[in-house]
Amino acid sequence: MSTFDLSNFLASFYDEARERLASIDHSLVKFEDGSLDAEGLIALKRDAHTIKGSALMLGVIDVGAVAHLFEDAMENVIEHPDLRTHEFTSFLYQLHDELAKRIRNPDDESIKLDADILRAQYKELELKISSGDNEHSKSINITVKKQEPEQQLIGVDDAASWKQKPKVFQSDFDDDVEIKFSAIEEFVDETPKAVAVEQMLKDDIVESTPKADAVEQMPKVESVEQEPKIEPLESMRISSARGMDDFAPDISHMGLQQTAQKKSSGRFLRVDSQRIEDLSSFVVELSSQSSNQEAGNPQSKIIKTISSIADDWKKVNSAIPVLDEQQRMIALDAFNDAMEDHLKHIKQFKYKLEVENENKSNRLKDLRNQVFGLMLRPIDNIFSAFPRSVRDTASRMNKKVKLQIGGNNIEIDQSVSEMLVEPLVHLLNNSVAHGIELPDDRIAINKPAVGTITILARQNGNEIIIEVMDDGAGLDPDEIKRVAVEKGVTTQAEADLMNSAGLMEMIFRPGFSTKKDIDTVSGRGIGMNVVQDVVRKLTGSIRIHSVKGKGTRFIISLPLSIAVQNALIFRAGSRKFGILSHLIEQNIPLLSQNVTKEAGKAAQITYGNSKVPLVDMRTVLNDNSSENLSKNPYIVITEHIEGFVGMIVDELIDNVEIVVKELDPYLKRYQPQGVMGNTISADGSVVLLLEPYGIKEMGRTAPDIIDVENIEETFKYKVLLAEDSLIAREVEKAAFERLGFVVETAIDGMNALEKLNDSFDLIVSDLEMPRLDGFGLVRRIRNREEYDNIPIIIISSRESPEDRMRALEAGADSYLVKQHLNGDNLLSTLQTIMGSIVE
Structure with a gap:
């Protein structure tokens, strides 16, 4: 007969015991203040009874013994309300705490419970409360209610394995009786064996009573009946003299094998069965829909359509050379009609594909939500x-x-x-x-x-708000x-x-x-420092509101799930980073804010009623090169454990849903400040996720290079203007400055080359200049790889198409004529070649 390892159930037992003890703890508070009703008292006793039964069955004897003592104590207080004293309540708390400590540390042999000491303490307390009258503690009243005879089958499922026939027992007590413990003591040794079997079968057998015709067809069996001596007693209580080891199930005859409790119980998750059923049904439905879509195979239809277009074009292309003008027109018209028909089918396919993709996306979201729902408690x-x-x-x-x-x-x-x-x-x-x-x-x-x-707990979108007031x-x-x-x-x-x-x-x-x-x-x-550390680890924030003499309120904001979250991806310098969206208060263009600096403090802005310190992300991340320097930087105002911090970033890229991953253990060894994890972007690159409090601390020690007085100049676009005519140079300079540019001028092409560096965002040049004309300037700039991406505009008085073509072929991006230069066409040209950078 194969063995059955009971240790496999230990993890579930400890998990359930923790829940039962939590319920007991909650009820004891009500018991103490007198608000626990009779039903609550019974539920309290039942929780202890459940822990006892499971513990004894699995061989956790010390837990079973103490739970049994708790059950006895509750039964006693239910029968004798005068026991509900402060000392008795404190003893119940003590029993709970002993059990809770043991359940929390199942593998620690040093904290095994001593039920004998606790029971002795209980007896002493009982004697004290009852003023020395402890006669009732020697035995217990066991009342057997009169009930109609009922046939029960025992051992049905295991009859084949035990090689014995099921027995049919019939109970028939005519009156309520009182049974003295000593009279049934000789039968107790066999009781745990039956209890062990009953406990194991309880969860699997809902109803074991067969139909009447089935009973009649069963072979008759004989059973040996033993009559206990029954004597009336004045007071009865189960004697505590017997050790709890005597009540442990003898499982050797069942082929069950106990494993030492030192075996790790592992980490398990208890899940509502309804959620599992819903998830299973959804997966089946998803698989069925996927199969149906594959059967339709819409992709094959579009492939056929494209093939038809290619065939039609080949026919027309080969026929046109041999057709006269009228026939060519007829052939082209026919081809055009065919193209319109094909286009119609392609649009239909596009629509169906969009609907299908949207449905798939929604189903995947539903699937993901159901899977994540398994982790919710x-x-x-x-x-x-x-x-x-x-x-x-x-x-x-x-x-x-x-x-x-x-x-x-x-x-x-x-x-x-x-x-x-x-x-x-x-x-x-x-x-x-x-x-x-x-x-x-x-x-x-x-x-x-x-x-x-x-x-108080409440949900706000994807956040959980917990307030302690x-x-x-x-x-x-x-x-x-x-x-x-x-x-x-x-x-x-x-x-x-x-x-x-x-x-x-x-x-x-x-x-x-x-x-x-x-x-x-x-x-x-x-x-409070522990509070701060844990909230930071959970990527949350905490705020304080307090009024002296009135009270205090702590507000903790946490993500609903720490595995999948929304994040803002941004660029600082040449690298991309991310920050969780629920930590972001607002994104504000830097140039729209009044940046100030007080003595001894970093640059700051006013946000609501708060002064928000600014941190230049290029500086704290050690990326101070002028490459990729944005002219439209943003302040990302984020909330951390102590308030707000404004991060100056070059570009806001996207808000996306990400899977948060922990840092590699190698990186964790160095405890990088300001980094809380990472994620994988759509292009496969690793994006570090930043943490506001750490960034704030980095900003405190980083050099403050934000020039408050010249902040607009720092982030404005810079133009290098090469023009030999003084009047033309001043007019063009004024036009660019009106559009918000900072203009550096050069008197000819050679002077422009001398001033050229990578800090310029645009180069503007005339054509006719001494030493080096505009054509030569453009060619020399384009021959230098580092300036490949700098846009170049030629502004010249020459209007000939040949000059325009020569300038564009040399590498210029646009060509404007001085005579027609005005604010509108200059702005239009700038927006075309540089994007929407000016308003």
Whole structure:
């Protein structure tokens, strides 16, 4: 008989146990404040019972034993409400915490649970509460309700493998009875074996009772009946003297093989079966549609059409030489009619192809969304643990706090939710420790004695917004400033330049804390820095709004999924980079902004109510060559953990959907600042994804080369104008300057060559000049490879077509006549050869 490895189920068990414990934790908070009703008490007991049964079946004895103790304790408190005391509740919390610690570390042998110690503690507590009357703890009342006889089949599925016939048992109790534990003790040794089989079959057998005619056809079997001694008892409770090892299933006879728990349980994902079914149906539908399209094969039709066009043209082309004029006209007319017919078919094909491509694109998006949907989990999976966390923190600090939770049905990527637990706990602890005042202090300032903390989740497009709010003391910018300088987090000079928003952002700095005393909750200056680091890793942002004496609100913005996101691709210098779209506030043309600079600060612009520092991306990325220098740079205003930063870039290329990939491990070793990952562009090149906070920090240490006074001159287009006539030179110079160009003049072609360099965006020349005329100037420029792409315009008084042709053949891009030169035709020419660069 083949063996069956139970360890394969351990991962699922631990996963389910974590969910059950989260539910228990949530219910215990309600149990403590008295809001848990009778149905909730039963559900609480049932969660413990489920953990116990699964643990014992899989051989996780210590977990099963403690879960069994929790179940006993809940059953006891249900029967005896007077046990609902603070000490008893604290003991239930202790049992939960012991189980949670063990479940979180399944492979750590050093934290195995000792159920005997906990049960002894429970007995002592029970005796204390009952004032020494512990008679009820020696036995348990087991009530068997009267019910109609019912036939049940046991062992149906495994009958063949066990080589025995199924047995039919019939229960028939006439009255409720009380069974003394000692009377049935001799049967207990066999019970776990039956329980083990029953547990394994439960999930697979929904109904095991056969139809009546099927029972009649079964061969009769004999069963041995044993009658336990039944005596009435005044009080009964299962004795705790027996060790839980006695209740572990003996699986040796089943051919089952236990594997040591040290085996890694791996990482599993629990998925709603409905989503799997929907995905499976969609894939089948997609495959069917694809097969139908292949059968239609529209591509073959267009190939036939193109072949027909080629054949028709060959016939006409070969016939024309031997036809007279009238016949040629008839043949060409016929060919023209055929072409119109072919064109009609091609347009129809084009339309069908566009529709088909659009449908395919939509189906692929649907498929992708369904696949990504498998990774989504209700955010309540993490929110449900917070009531207990807040309760414990408030209790240790002698504060009264009410936690309100909203939006707990919002779904979020599981990998995101797992990383969110720690920062959210820090924020909640921070609200309790620093925000909510002591009850007496709150009453003194006309606040309710019970403080309120609210955690709210909502979805905004492809973003998840999580807000953590409290009605406590709020942040004091002056106190933050004093402590930051005192602890060396910043200098007095820097602090004096900060506004209140900037000062509040100091709480995210490592080592910062306004609390004088260090305890287990706060005071070390670590928690908020952890919040910052995790939010950055999740490519999110966090903002603070606080009013002294009123309260504080933290707003965290995160992508719905960190795997596939939208990004802006831009060019800085000669290279392309990307930044995630949800981090971008706005893209603004640099030349449209009033750039200022204050003493000791970088160049900045005003955006709303904020001063946004500017970072020249060419400088921080060490690409300062004048090659590809844009004359229409943009400021990409991005949001980071502490505010905004404006990145000056050369060109905005496209907004695209990307797959975010982690940096290569080799690059990670060097911890490149400002780089969060990479993606593969459509042309196969690697595009680095930048991270705003890191760019801001790089900008702080990079040289500030932005010339605020001459910023317009820096980014204007430059023209080299060669003209020997003073009047013509001044007129043409004025015309270009009116269009926004910076003009450098030369008195002839040779002078122009001497001034020529790669900083010019356009060259304008006359034809007739001393030393070197316009034809010679154009040829010499085109003979130098580095100037191949610089546009050249000839402006001459000569109007002959021959001169125009000579200039164009020499390499000029356009030819204008002085007599007809005006603003309109000059602008039109510039837009033709240089693009829409002037307004």
